[in-house]
Amino acid sequence: MPDATGLELIAQDLRAADSDAVLGTSFFREEATVEVAPAFLRTAAELLVEKGYAFMASCHGVDYYPEEPRLGVHYQLLDMPNVDRICLKTRVTVEQPNVPSLCDLWPGANHPEREVFDMFGVVFDGHPDLRRILMPEDYEGHPQRRDFPIGGEPVLFTYNEDKVPGWTR
Numbered sequence: 001m002p003d004a005t006g007l008e009l010i011a012q013d014l015r016a017a018d019s020d021a022v023l024g025t026s027f028f029r030e031e032a033t034v035e036v037a038p039a040f041l042r043t044a045a046e047l048l049v050e051k052g053y054a055f056m057a058s059c060h061g062v063d064y065y066p067e068e069p070r071l072g073v074h075y076q077l078l079d080m081p082n083v084d085r086i087c088l089k090t091r092v093t094v095e096q097p098n099v100p101s102l103c104d105l106w107p108g109a110n111h112p113e114r115e116v117f118d119m120f121g122v123v124f125d126g127h128p129d130l131r132r133i134l135m136p137e138d139y140e141g142h143p144q145r146r147d148f149p150i151g152g153e154p155v156l157f158t159y160n161e162d163k164v165p166g167w168t169r
Contacts, residue, residue: 003032007025010051014036020037023035032085035090035091036088036089038100041088052079055079056076056078058074058075058076058112061074062074063144063145070092070093070094071091071097071120073092097121098124098125101127104126113127114129115134117133119134
């Protein structure tokens with residue numbers, strides 16, 4: 001992992017490409033994280049690949065409810081020769097949930113981006129096959145959002161089939 005000084009040097013290089021790109025950095029519990037604006041995500045990823053972070057270990061979504069911007073996408077990147085890790089993250093609102101897809105940089109991002117789309121509703125612009133991967137195509141909502149209703153659909157058994165609305169008539 002880059003130390004705190006190495007993280008700031010990486011952030012300085014990202015700021016050199018665009019002064020408004022880096023929203024913040026954090027070095028907490030030996031994890032280096034750089035947060036970028038959604039419009040700069042692709043450029044930041046390309047710069048990190050040039051710096052040696054060529055392996056995407058994981059991509060996942062986060063719901064920061066009730067904070068805004070609410071939805072986050074985290075890419076865990078690895079510099080394999082130096083065994084360094086860095087987290088590249090961005091945050092978007094529910095109203096404008098668009099971020100660029102990074103599938104062409106890391107083909108392994110295909111299914112994780114689809115999962116984040118399915119579970120959180122983040123739209124990856126330029127994704128080659130952005131459709132639901134875990135939920136049915138006609139499913140409404142995104143089940144990993146923190147405001148998603150807890151409960152579910154009633155399960156039909158012989159003892160309760162007359163109590164489930166709309167089943168018998």
